[in-house]
Amino acid sequence: MDRKILLKESDIPRQWYNIAADLPTPMLPPLGPDGNPITPEMLAPVFPMNLIEQEVSSERWIDIPDEVLDILYRWRPAPLRRATYLEKYLDTPAKIYYKDESTSPPGSHKPNTAVPQAWYNKQFGIERITTETGAGQWGSALSFACNLIGLECKVFMVRISFDQKPFRKLMMQVWNGNCVASPSNETNAGRTILEEMPDTPGSLGIAISEAIEQAVTDPTGKTRYSLGSVLNHVMLHQSIIGLEAKKQLEMVGAGTPDIIIGCAGGGSNFAGLAFPFTLDKINGADIEIIPVEPTACPTLTKAPFAYDFGDTACTTPLLPMHSLGHRFVPAPIHAGGLRYHGMAPLVSQCVVEGLHTPRAIDQVECYEAAMTWSKTEGTICAPETSHAIAAVIQEAKKAKEEGKEKTIIFNYSGHGLMDLTGYDAYLTGKLTKYALPDKEIEKTEACLKDYPQAEMRKSGKW
């Protein structure tokens, strides 16, 4: 059997899957600060209406435009791979498959949504997209997409990353992205912060505020904002991962997998793989579906399901999600993409429904897993992806103990070639364990109680 299971271009999924159509309980609506549901029109200054329609859609299948597919063909369909070298090393009866999302030009799953987002903006007559980026994965993916499609891309990059990761910034510049350190002097939000704290390292919350401000204040009306995770339309676009994987498992007669694993920060790479299989679970299949998060930022395993803002500056609608509170500042773990206080509402809802069973793993165990991976499968994974691999190794060992030939599939969300400093910390013994103490959750409750939670409480879920 080949270790790489490859689809032809003609086998690529032609529709995205929208799990909102199949959730046992309907999704709670996003709320305005007044506690009333927000309308699509209220989002119009921020996003183009064609993406807002996807955001609020409850259609199960949504066509992928041919023009979008023509761009995705640069790297999709992505390989499904069998990790035979890891299996052998672990001496496990488990079969371990992984969807290799590191093969996109920017090196992660992020372009799966960057491309359609840029394309729909272009269709809507938009000329310029603003966004924020932390570690830089999303900023480079959106720069890549905008460059191909012919849009300007403005990226507000958290200052500390901007200074520490010059190669990420260069990557964006090669793709014609205009990347500036945040806080910047280009927005009121940025200038205000800089006056108060000229030496601030910045934060994702500030960068989001700057990006949104620059989008909504453009007098030409030709600028919109883009978000790389959390939102429903992002989960929709990422579903191509799981839809391809299902076809690939069928090709090798692997049947329905027993265990599905992905790391979860905002939720999009995990959801991309998991949602198409979650439908099978809703329909009765016996599948364990595991989003893996850091113990330093245990959104799904410790935080309440509540209404909270998506950003620190409280500019987004209130979203129904697991959240550590928008004022939560996670410990400085190396997996920057998993340092998010909230979680995609769709993933949160699946956890509430018992469809997904989250797990938190400390970064030291994750780097050990990444090192095992590099010594067996050979590649260097992203620090975020190492969380998925750590859970895979836990499950493969369990399968060995139980003597069960389980089929495990996980999302190899990205390579770690631009993020080697965490490996350096691990190799030099400087990597620190971080587990959020239980009492810190009190701060979360304090942060959330001021906001409209009536509907959430009525639902009995918080």
Add this chain to the structure above:
Amino acid sequence: MDRKILLKESDIPRQWYNIAADLPTPMLPPLGPDGNPITPEMLAPVFPMNLIEQEVSSERWIDIPDEVLDILYRWRPAPLRRATYLEKYLDTPAKIYYKDESTSPPGSHKPNTAVPQAWYNKQFGIERITTETGAGQWGSALSFACNLIGLECKVFMVRISFDQKPFRKLMMQVWNGNCVASPSNETNAGRTILEEMPDTPGSLGIAISEAIEQAVTDPTGKTRYSLGSVLNHVMLHQSIIGLEAKKQLEMVGAGTPDIIIGCAGGGSNFAGLAFPFTLDKINGADIEIIPVEPTACPTLTKAPFAYDFGDTACTTPLLPMHSLGHRFVPAPIHAGGLRYHGMAPLVSQCVVEGLHTPRAIDQVECYEAAMTWSKTEGTICAPETSHAIAAVIQEAKKAKEEGKEKTIIFNYSGHGLMDLTGYDAYLTGKLTKYALPDKEIEKTEACLKDYPQAEMRKSGKW
């Protein structure tokens, strides 16, 4: 038609191709400093005998051990891809295919020889391999291979790169490679240089001397040295690239290509693609085969075919090759892998025979080509690879002018994610043109005249 042309594992070539068996004129032998041909036994302290046998073999086909294939399956067979986006952008009738060697875990073609070299050393009872690395591609490939196979790997990295490219060093460390800055205090060669020039930036020549010294002076006899290009057995191992490509072109009925292109530093990625097709040319096929080098280091286009040392310190045998002289110091172009004074003897011989028609291109044109590539095909190529792409664009434009539907294939030898500083220089207008003035070749003649050139002169080739 799919843009990716993929082979199954079962289609992988089972033998390497050795062009030494088919060259119209037999190869000249390597010489000792006394002008006499060196014997395999003389190389035994440096290389294991099983690799020396490959180095001197004139067998046309040499079996690839199953155990080597089992390691290569981590990324091979490598995709052949059609550059339809670039074709469309150039509005050319040419069909452009490229072999994507950037998909190996270290990101280049180098592991194709690192893996068999490590494997043959292990078979021979060797426990430790030493090598040198400039920009770091080879050092990371050999670290990767040794880590999988269970050998220690010691890499002497040119100090200026060691300091400027910390991520390359980290990459080696993740794969358990022991990377030190050269000159180091670990060898006589290193200590001598450090005493004379404590602040030296180092050079590939010094690093080679240190690596060879540490191999041959190990009292246990369990250490050998490894070279990532130039030598015959390296060209042999890289032939898997062209052998796969031939099968892939057959799969899509593309026939024999009209033009074959690769960048050439030491010659191995170019030869890997070109040699299997060169056999067709020897047998009468009408193919233009173009090694592309920088105008700053015009080994094939300006330098004589002569006997010269492979390293600056004159520790290697004298090799029959195109050479700018072992004392030549190329301008500081960003394509570090193309800054080599010599060229593989097998490639040099093909040029002498008229089988290959070399071309030199300035780095500014190459970066322009790389930017065109990133805006069309989407990926960021290595600075070395940009030389191949620049020649491809020249040929695709020529095909348009001539109105000819030519088939072009080139080797996409590696990605540029670890080498973004050259792009930065290009984007900020700081990239410098470098063409070696003709009069500089006089220095080459002066450098070479002291060494035994009798046989070369007798052959009428210098």
